[in-house]
Amino acid sequence: MSHIQVAHTLRRRLRVIVPALKGEAERLCLLEILLRKHAAIREVRVVPAIASLAVRFDPKQLPADHILRLLDTVAGNIAGAPRPAPAPPVTVRDDDAVGEVSVAVEGMTCASCAALIQMSLNRDPAIRSASVNYATATATVVGRLDRPALEARIGALGYEARPMDTLSQRRLIVERERAHVREAKRRAIGACLLSLPVMVIGMAMPRSKLWHVVEFALTTPVVLGAGRPFFDRAIKLARNRTANMDTLIALGAGSAYGHSVASLLAGRHHLYFEAAAGIVSFVLLGRWLEERAKGKAGDAIRRLLDLQPPTATVIRDEVEVVVPVDDLDVGDILVVRPGERVPVDGAVVGGLTTLDESMVTGESMPVVKGPGDGVIGGCINGAGSFRMR
The missing domain is CATH 3.30.70.100 (Alpha-Beta Plaits)
Structure with missing residues (x-):
């Protein structure tokens, strides 16, 4: 092993040191990402300060000696890769607040x-x-x-x-997440409906130019329409000399589509429209399922946000004024009437009441609150009225 030093080896776990990557968090992170993609590797943990790499693996799929050779090869390739050009100097004033x-x-x-x-x-x-x-x-x-x-x-x-x-900004983010789920569903279903006949025609390998034109007509909206975000992000990343999974998808689908278009114009019969459409469709389908799962969590967050009232009654110049919660300042005196929800976290400065704090503690019995007691935003006020800061 020329690039790693074995610290210890167990049946399902081993730890190595990569001296050439000591202190290089970015390259160790890249090494971790690459190793996680292997089916036999279950878990990877890195400690950049000492260049330690711990790997938990399945010995039935890949023995320990093969894992060590894999680590040595990948670590050597990453350590030998050229360093990126230094970023242009940025002027940072010492008096700028952190x-x-x-x-x-x-x-x-x-x-x-x-x-x-x-x-x-x-x-x-x-x-x-x-x-x-x-x-x-x-x-x-x-x-x-x-x-x-x-x-x-x-x-x-x-x-x-x-x-x-602010509350409105968080609500806007949740609503945008729901819009992303609907958009992902629309793209995935549309791409799959168009890709299915393309893949059937492609597997049949017809030699008729008419069928080739049909493949082109069905694949184009999939790759350049539904799959356009892949290419947009890949171009932006390329301008910054970086890449991610979108880059791979854009290269794979773009190459298959471009080669097929050129072959169609040249009159050749070896086309790969079904590959381009299939790549885009399968990835879009997976992302829709992922967005839907994340959307369920977003709905739970939205329900929690709905517990906080959008407005509050604040005392300014001895006058009660109803203002949006986002416009409150630290130190404002608020009035909470019976049956209302507490608008924000604070402390009682006047009055006596009971609060239903079951949304936080799970306790169904109301809690008595008086001057000096803390209150939690979103809780329901009981029969009393109080002032809070």
């Missing part, structure tokens, strides 16, 4: 997308740390940059960042 910015990220289709965004953000000198969560589709960044700058950096990679600070 803050935390969180945004919702749209357009991620797999965990590799999250890893790509996170690695790209961590390269920025203005960013101290960046964390991208694929499951929640969010990105949290600590550094000397504001939200528009972060949105621009994520947008340059082919994804879309949206604010999620």
Whole structure:
């Protein structure tokens, strides 16, 4: 083994050290992604600081010595790959305030997308740390940059960042997720309906030019219509000298479609329209099922958001004014009447009441609240009226 050092080997687990990748979090992350794609590998954990790589695998599918040879080969290829050109210097003033910015990220289709965004953000000198969560589709960044700058950096990679600070913004994100599910369903069903006859004709391998034209007519809306987002994201990523799964899909479907069009014009009979349509359709179908599963979680979040009232009664200049919850400021005095929901978290400053906190604690018995007690937004007020800050 020329590129790895074996730390220990068990029947289903082994750990190695990759000295050439010590401290290189990006390349170790890439190594982890590549190893996870192997069917015999169950789990991969890396520690960039010491270049440690722990792998849990199935010895029935791949023995330990084969795993070690695989690790040595892949680690050697990654370690020997040329380093990317250094990013242009960015002027960062020492007096710029370091803050935390969180945004919702749209357009991620797999965990590799999250890893790509996170690695790209961590390269920025203005960013101290960046964390991208694929499951929640969010990105949290600590550094000397504001939200528009972060949105621009994520947008340059082919994804879309949206604010999620206020109640209305979070509701908008949930509604957009539901729209994404409907759009994914429309694209998947349309692509599958058009691809099915193309694949049947392709398997029959007809030599009639009429059937070839029919294949072309049915495949074009699938590849260039339903599959257009793959090509759009692949182009944006190529401009930033990066790639993800969309790049592979665009290359595969685009190559098959382009070769088939050229062969059709040249009068040849070896066409691959069914391959181009099949690639796009199967991926779109998988993404629709994934979006639908994520949409169910989004519905649960939407139901929680509905528990928070959109408006609150605030006292300003000794006058009660109804304002949107998003317009409240820290320190405002609010009035909560019997039967209303508590608009935001706060503390009671006047009055005595009982609150139904079952949405948080699961306890059905009302809780007595008086001056100094904390209250939780979304809980239902009982028979009393109170003021809170």
